[in-house]
Amino acid sequence: MMNQTENSKTGFRLGKRFSILLTVAVVAAIVLINILFSYLAKENLWYLDMTNERYKKADYALDDNGNRVRDDNGQYIVRYLSTGNTFYTLSEDCKEMIRESVPAKVDAVNRDRAARGEEALKINLIFCADPDLIDNSDTMRYIHYTALCLKKAFPAYIDVRYINITKNPSAVQKYKATSTSSIYSTNVIVEFGSEFRIFSPRAMYTANDEASDPWAYNGEKKFVSSILAVTKAEAPICCITTNHGEAEIGTEFRRLIESAGYEIQMLDLFHEEIPENCRMIITYGPKSDFIAFGSPEYDPENPVSEIEKLDRYLDRAYSFMIFYDADTPALSNLDSYMEEWGISVARVTDLAGDTENYRIRDPKQCLDEDGYTLIGSYVTTGMGGSMTEDMRNVSYPAKVIFRNATAILPSPSYQLTYSQKDTQASDSILGTTTSSADDTPQYVFYSYSSNGVYRYFFDLFTSGTAAVAEADGKEVARAESDGAFRLITVTSESRSIQEDNYTSVQDASYVCAVASLDAVSDEVLGAASYGNTDLMLSTLRTMSKEIVPVNLGFKAFYITEMDEDLYDTNGAQSVTVWLTLLPMLITAVAGIIVTVRRKYL
Incomplete structure (x- = not known):
C-alpha cells in the first residue's frame, strides 16, 4: 500500500512537471511561430485586402437633350464606375506601365556600370522614418504598402529603404537642394543613381482644397511618375x-x-x-x-x-x-x-x-x-x-x-x-x-x-x-x-x-x-x-x-452620395468574423475529439 501511494505521488510529480514543460513548450512554440509568421508575412506581404473596390465619378446623368438631371433634392445625379482597384493591392495597369518602361532603362544603366566595374543600381523608395512609425500613421500606411507592393512586383529593380532622419539627419544631406533645405520625417524620396524626387504625403492624395481632408488616394500615379522621371536617359x-x-x-x-x-x-x-x-x-x-x-x-x-x-x-x-x-x-x-x-x-x-x-x-x-x-x-x-x-x-x-x-x-x-x-x-x-x-x-x-x-x-x-x-x-x-x-x-x-x-x-x-x-x-x-x-x-x-x-486613376475613399449597392461591406465583415471565430472553432473541435477519445478508450 505504501509503495502504491509513493508510486502515485511520483507519477503525479512527473505528470505535473510534464504538464509544466508541455505548457512552456507550447507557449514558446506559439511565440516562435507568431514571430516567424509575422516576419514572413511582412517580407512577402501576406495579407487580405478587405478594402472594397474603389469607385470614381464617371459623369453627370443626362437627359435626352443632353442636360444634367437633378434628383428630388435638386442635386445633380452622378454616375459612378468601378476602378477595379483596392487600396492595398497594386493595380495591373501600374505593374504593366513599369514593366513596359523601367527594366530596359535600368538594365542599360547597369550594363554600362558593369563595364566600368561599378556596382549595379536599383530604384530606391526611401522613407525618412522607421517602419513601425510609418505604419502607425493612417496617411503614411497606404504609401508604405504601395512601395512594398512595387518592391514585391519588381524585386530586381526596386528596393524600399528606411532612414531615421531624427537619429541620422546627415544621411539625407545629399538629397537637399542646398545645405539649408529641409527634409521631414514624412517625406518620401524616389532615387536612382544621382537622380531623385522628393514629395510629401499630401502629394499622394487628392483633396478639394488645402483645408479639407483628402477624398482619394493617388499614390500609384505619383510613384510611377517619379520612377519614370528618375530613370530618364539624359538630363534636360x-x-x-x-x-x-x-x-x-x-x-x-x-x-x-x-x-x-x-x-x-x-x-x-x-x-x-x-x-x-x-x-x-x-x-x-x-x-x-x-x-x-x-x-x-x-x-x-x-x-x-x-x-x-x-x-x-x-x-x-x-x-x-x-x-x-x-x-x-x-x-x-x-x-x-x-x-x-x-x-x-x-x-x-x-x-x-x-x-x-x-x-x-x-x-x-x-x-x-x-x-x-x-x-x-x-x-x-x-x-x-x-x-x-x-x-x-x-x-x-x-x-x-x-x-x-x-x-x-x-x-x-x-x-x-x-x-x-x-x-x-x-x-x-x-x-x-x-x-x-x-x-x-x-x-x-x-x-x-x-x-x-x-x-x-x-x-x-x-x-x-x-x-x-x-x-x-x-x-x-x-x-x-x-x-x-x-x-x-x-x-x-x-x-x-x-x-x-x-x-x-x-x-x-x-x-x-x-x-x-x-x-x-x-x-x-x-x-x-x-x-x-x-x-x-x-x-x-x-x-x-x-x-x-495617364491610365492610373485615383482610388476614391467612401463616397457618401453613392448608392448602398455600390458600397457593400458585407464581404469584409464576413471575412473578419470568420478569421476571429476560426481559432476558437478549431480549439473547440480539438477539445471535443480529445474528450470523446479519452472517454471511450
Missing part, C-alpha cells in the same frame, strides 16, 4: 541667356538648377541655336533688348530674331523664366512678347515719356527698417497654390524673401476668369477645384484665347496688404486699395501628347516672371530660415517636362 538642359546685360547668376542658384535635374549651358540667342534638349531658358535681369523682326536693331543682311527663336522654342511646349527688379529698364521687344504671355511690369510714365518701375515697400511685412526687403504672401489657390502646397503643409511655412522688388501686372488682353465649383478632379493647369453643383466661384485667374491658343495666368506670390508702390520717390499705388502686388506669376499654355499606350507627356508651355533678382541671390538661398530654395526648386520641377501616367 537649362540655358541661361547672355549678351543682354544680364546680371550674373550666383553659385547657390546654379546649384539649385542642377538639383532640379538640369544641365546648365550659357546661350547667346543671337549667335546660337537653342539646344535640342533644352527644356528651360532663364533670363536674369536683362538690361538691353532682345532683337525682333522690324526692330531698329534688326539687320536684314543677318536676319536673326531672338524673339522668334524664343517663340518657336515655347511652341514646343517648354519653359521660360525671367527675373526683373525695380531697376530693370523697359525693353520694348521683350516686353511686348511677354505681354502675349500675360506678363507686364508695373511702370509709370512721366510727361517726358520716361518710364520707371514700381518699387514695392511694405512697412509691416518686411525684414528691414525701410521696408524694401519684403516677406511674400503665399497664394493658396489655383496653380500657384498647388506649386507651394508642400511648403505650406507644415506648422510654420518658411518666409520667402523679395528685395528691391517691382510688381507684375496681367496684360490688358487677358480676361479676369472665375473658377467654378463643378468638378471633383485636380487639374494640372487650372489648379484644384471643389465639387459642388452651384456656380459659386472658388478663385480667380486671368485667361487668354485666340485662334485655338489658350493661356492661363496665375499668381504664385504677392505682397502683404500694407504694401505700397513707389516711383521716382513718390507713392503711386497701395495694396490696400488696389490689391496686393504680384511678386511671382506663372502663365501656362496646356497641351498633352500621348507618348505610348501607358504614358503621356504633360506638354505645357510655362512662362514664370519673378519681380526680384535678389529672390535667388546667394545670401537668400544660403539662409536656412528662408523658403526661397524650396520655392524655386518646386517651380523649376513643375515647369520641367515630366512624364505623367
Whole structure:
C-alpha cells in the first residue's frame, strides 16, 4: 500500500512537471511561430485586402437633350464606375506601365556600370522614418504598402529603404537642394543613381482644397511618375541667356538648377541655336533688348530674331523664366512678347515719356527698417497654390524673401476668369477645384484665347496688404486699395501628347516672371530660415517636362452620395468574423475529439 501511494505521488510529480514543460513548450512554440509568421508575412506581404473596390465619378446623368438631371433634392445625379482597384493591392495597369518602361532603362544603366566595374543600381523608395512609425500613421500606411507592393512586383529593380532622419539627419544631406533645405520625417524620396524626387504625403492624395481632408488616394500615379522621371536617359538642359546685360547668376542658384535635374549651358540667342534638349531658358535681369523682326536693331543682311527663336522654342511646349527688379529698364521687344504671355511690369510714365518701375515697400511685412526687403504672401489657390502646397503643409511655412522688388501686372488682353465649383478632379493647369453643383466661384485667374491658343495666368506670390508702390520717390499705388502686388506669376499654355499606350507627356508651355533678382541671390538661398530654395526648386520641377501616367486613376475613399449597392461591406465583415471565430472553432473541435477519445478508450 505504501509503495502504491509513493508510486502515485511520483507519477503525479512527473505528470505535473510534464504538464509544466508541455505548457512552456507550447507557449514558446506559439511565440516562435507568431514571430516567424509575422516576419514572413511582412517580407512577402501576406495579407487580405478587405478594402472594397474603389469607385470614381464617371459623369453627370443626362437627359435626352443632353442636360444634367437633378434628383428630388435638386442635386445633380452622378454616375459612378468601378476602378477595379483596392487600396492595398497594386493595380495591373501600374505593374504593366513599369514593366513596359523601367527594366530596359535600368538594365542599360547597369550594363554600362558593369563595364566600368561599378556596382549595379536599383530604384530606391526611401522613407525618412522607421517602419513601425510609418505604419502607425493612417496617411503614411497606404504609401508604405504601395512601395512594398512595387518592391514585391519588381524585386530586381526596386528596393524600399528606411532612414531615421531624427537619429541620422546627415544621411539625407545629399538629397537637399542646398545645405539649408529641409527634409521631414514624412517625406518620401524616389532615387536612382544621382537622380531623385522628393514629395510629401499630401502629394499622394487628392483633396478639394488645402483645408479639407483628402477624398482619394493617388499614390500609384505619383510613384510611377517619379520612377519614370528618375530613370530618364539624359538630363534636360537649362540655358541661361547672355549678351543682354544680364546680371550674373550666383553659385547657390546654379546649384539649385542642377538639383532640379538640369544641365546648365550659357546661350547667346543671337549667335546660337537653342539646344535640342533644352527644356528651360532663364533670363536674369536683362538690361538691353532682345532683337525682333522690324526692330531698329534688326539687320536684314543677318536676319536673326531672338524673339522668334524664343517663340518657336515655347511652341514646343517648354519653359521660360525671367527675373526683373525695380531697376530693370523697359525693353520694348521683350516686353511686348511677354505681354502675349500675360506678363507686364508695373511702370509709370512721366510727361517726358520716361518710364520707371514700381518699387514695392511694405512697412509691416518686411525684414528691414525701410521696408524694401519684403516677406511674400503665399497664394493658396489655383496653380500657384498647388506649386507651394508642400511648403505650406507644415506648422510654420518658411518666409520667402523679395528685395528691391517691382510688381507684375496681367496684360490688358487677358480676361479676369472665375473658377467654378463643378468638378471633383485636380487639374494640372487650372489648379484644384471643389465639387459642388452651384456656380459659386472658388478663385480667380486671368485667361487668354485666340485662334485655338489658350493661356492661363496665375499668381504664385504677392505682397502683404500694407504694401505700397513707389516711383521716382513718390507713392503711386497701395495694396490696400488696389490689391496686393504680384511678386511671382506663372502663365501656362496646356497641351498633352500621348507618348505610348501607358504614358503621356504633360506638354505645357510655362512662362514664370519673378519681380526680384535678389529672390535667388546667394545670401537668400544660403539662409536656412528662408523658403526661397524650396520655392524655386518646386517651380523649376513643375515647369520641367515630366512624364505623367495617364491610365492610373485615383482610388476614391467612401463616397457618401453613392448608392448602398455600390458600397457593400458585407464581404469584409464576413471575412473578419470568420478569421476571429476560426481559432476558437478549431480549439473547440480539438477539445471535443480529445474528450470523446479519452472517454471511450
